[in-house]
Amino acid sequence: MKQKVYTLKAVDSKESYPGLVYNFGAGPAMLPREVMQLARAEFLDWHGAGMSVMEMSHRSDEFMSIATQTEADFREILAIPDNYKVLFSQGGASSQFAMVPLNLLAGKKTADYFHTGLWSGKALKEAERFCKVNVITNEDNDALLSVPEAETWSLDPDAAYVYYTDNETISGVRFPAIPDVADVPLVTDMTSNLLSKPFDVSRYGVIFAGAQKNIGPPGLVIVIIREDLLGHAPKHIPSMYNYTIQAKSNSMYNTPPTYSWYISGLVLKWIKGQGGLEAMERMSHARSDSLYQAIDKSDFYNNLVDPKYRSRMNVPFTLAGDSLNEKFASEAKDHGLVALEGHRSVGGMRASMYNAMPEEGVDTLISFMQEFERTNG
Numbered sequence: 203m204k205q206k207v208y209t210l211k212a213v214d215s216k217e218s219y220p221g222l223v224y225n226f227g228a229g230p231a232m233l234p235r236e237v238m239q240l241a242r243a244e245f246l247d248w249h250g251a252g253m254s255v256m257e258m259s260h261r262s263d264e265f266m267s268i269a270t271q272t273e274a275d276f277r278e279i280l281a282i283p284d285n286y287k288v289l290f291s292q293g294g295a296s297s298q299f300a301m302v303p304l305n306l307l308a309g310k311k312t313a314d315y316f317h318t319g320l321w322s323g324k325a326l327k328e329a330e331r332f333c334k335v336n337v338i339t340n341e342d343n344d345a346l347l348s349v350p351e352a353e354t355w356s357l358d359p360d361a362a363y364v365y366y367t368d369n370e371t372i373s374g375v376r377f378p379a380i381p382d383v384a385d386v387p388l389v390t391d392m393t394s395n396l397l398s399k400p401f402d403v404s405r406y407g408v409i410f411a412g413a414q415k416n417i418g419p420p421g422l423v424i425v426i427i428r429e430d431l432l433g434h435a436p437k438h439i440p441s442m443y444n445y446t447i448q449a450k451s452n453s454m455y456n457t458p459p460t461y462s463w464y465i466s467g468l469v470l471k472w473i474k475g476q477g478g479l480e481a482m483e484r485m486s487h488a489r490s491d492s493l494y495q496a497i498d499k500s501d502f503y504n505n506l507v508d509p510k511y512r513s514r515m516n517v518p519f520t521l522a523g524d525s526l527n528e529k530f531a532s533e534a535k536d537h538g539l540v541a542l543e544g545h546r547s548v549g550g551m552r553a554s555m556y557n558a559m560p561e562e563g564v565d566t567l568i569s570f571m572q573e574f575e576r577t578n579g
């Protein structure tokens with residue numbers, strides 16, 4: 203059969219789709235429009251296979267070629283060393299909260315957890331079901347709006363691993379640098395910032411991320427694990443929760459989330475086409491710098507996070523009065539700026555700006571905020 207192969211190309215402008223909005227939601231999030239258009243072109247008949255990727259066997263040659271290419275691109279973009287396995291799994295990032303202790307304790311009884319926000323809090327609660335957790339946090343900081351300074355850390359010398367959340371999606375707090383924990387395996391949840399910046403993978407034992415923000419659609423969690431950490435899980439843990447079994451079967455122990463895997467592959471091609479992680483980082487700095495500047499120079503808007511720890515992905519902010527929140531969100535929606543409501547645990551507003559958020563989206567948001575301040579301030 204003759205193959206019809208489409209490629210990523212410049213997007214139809216917003217005028218072709220007047221209803222499209224800028225989605226500032228924390229995830230699932232915007233995907234690059236070029237990717238959506240390519241997926242649409244390939245939707246019914248992928249490369250002449252006579253069917254959609256959604257309908258293919260995960261063991262077919264066609265899907266295997268997608269899976270292999272996606273992993274190769276992922277490895278290339280992040281410069282992942284050969285002694286790391288990459289798993290394309292299910293269960294969301296939350297499944298990793300249990301998988302990490304189940305697989306990494308390896309007979310040890312404690313693990314170190316940085317508590318810097320809601321997601322690391324959830325992870326450490328889950329770990330407490332399996333081991334003693336040594337919590338490292340800023341005691342005097344109830345709102346968890348900063349990261350403890352290195353000289354205050356009290357790491358457990360017997361810990362099986364050290365765990366932290368690189369970017370706390372809800373409070374908008376990010377680790378300013380990779381924590382230095384000597385030879386103890388370092389584990390990080392990068393659900394909300396993997397693929398937004400280059401970094402040294404070899405500093406880590408395990409890195410994981412739910413796909414639904416910078417990588418692709420929901421349903422997929424990607425795990426990068428150093429090979430020497432495999433093979434130590436106790437026999438009784440469920441097979442689906444065993445990294446070694448997942449790695450040995452090349453993430454095909456059961457049916458993987460094939461369509462999310464495929465779309466993530468298109469997103470990776472898009473990232474490469476944009477100039478890789480250096481370009482993603484530049485864009486994330488441009489977006490977040492303009493929004494923080496707009497907030498900081500106004501008396502109407504406020505972001506409470508110390509600039510040293512401010513997230514490049516998620517910018518929470520409050521208005522001069524909580525009573526204005528609903529009005530702000532509703533009028534923003536009328537301007538095509540959606541999902542700006544803050545997380546229910548913190549209130550206020552939050553603008554999440556992942557890789558696919560164009561700069562015009564942020565410019566439109568800032569102009570709207572200035573106008574809202576003028577009429578409501």
Ligand SMILES: Cc1ncc(COP(=O)(O)O)c(C=O)c1O
Nearest residue numbers: 294295296321371391393394412
């Ligand atoms: C940092 C972080 N970790 C974990 C999760 C949980 O992800 P999932 O819904 O895939 O379990 C989220 C979700 O937003 C997150 O932002």
